[in-house]
Amino acid sequence: MRTVKNIIYIIIIMVPAMYFGYTGKPAEMGIAVVASALALTFINMDKFEFFKGAGFEAQLRKVEKATEEAYATIDTLKAVAAPIIAETLHSINYAMRFSAGVAEIQRKLDAKHELDRVAESLGLKYEPLNKEQANFYRLHTWDLYSWAVNHFSKLKVDHEIIKQLHDVRKEKRYTDDFPSKEQIVSILQSEYSKLDQEGLDRIEDFLYFAKNKNLRRQITEEE
Known part of the structure; x- marks a missing residue:
């Protein structure tokens, strides 16, 4: 029974x-x-x-x-x-x-x-649960970083600069060592002037999520 x-x-x-x-x-x-x-x-x-x-x-x-x-x-x-x-x-x-x-x-x-x-x-x-909770923010923060960098490509930012920006993620993607705004600007150098308002907003979206673990604004669709 x-x-x-x-x-x-x-x-x-x-x-x-x-x-x-x-x-x-x-x-x-x-x-x-x-x-x-x-x-x-x-x-x-x-x-x-x-x-x-x-x-x-x-x-x-x-x-x-x-x-x-x-x-x-x-x-x-x-x-x-x-x-x-x-x-x-x-x-x-x-x-x-x-x-x-x-x-x-x-x-x-x-x-x-x-x-x-x-x-x-x-x-x-439960350790696996703690790991997944940490992974959630790490993965999506890096996704927002790549989302911003991919937009830079549409603005005809130099290919080598884009590669350097992607290399940052490649090297640190398993860590929470996210690049600061100063580091991003330093890599972009003179190419920073090519960024439009959307490009600047995406950098802020990435930085905000990395710090606050939440979205700065509503993102309705992938561009």
Whole structure:
């Protein structure tokens, strides 16, 4: 009987989360994990013998056992939720980076914030999740940098200068050592005068995201 019940627990947790993950809805996937915890709470209502009165008086059959099982259920939920949230964030980090580019960053930020809220509410301590959270900002900051540099090419900035700018990312892409505005201007030298307002805005977008982990303005489409 206990084995069957454990299987039910797993189904309640996994099925909704897996469905939303499969259909590309990471925020809903995180919410499903929390909803599953509530469902598990109600499954364990058989620990109560009866309810009565306006004050909802309840008598526990075995208080100590119920308490132990409640903690075990929470621990199980955390053990299952942590890798699911980490894998979901991994998908957010890498999905559509090249097809949609920076136009999808705000939507990804919204999904990440929802997953962070779920992880925080559950008190999750999980190294792969911490790694994916750090990777999110590193990857998208460098994407914004490349987005700016690619625009410079359209302004007929010298090819060798463009190459130097791309080499900065190539050398530091696995780090958070992002170039400052002064460094970018130093590489551009006299070519800096060729930048239009959009080029200047993109530099500011990159620098703002690197510092604040958020977008400076709404980016509606890839140009």
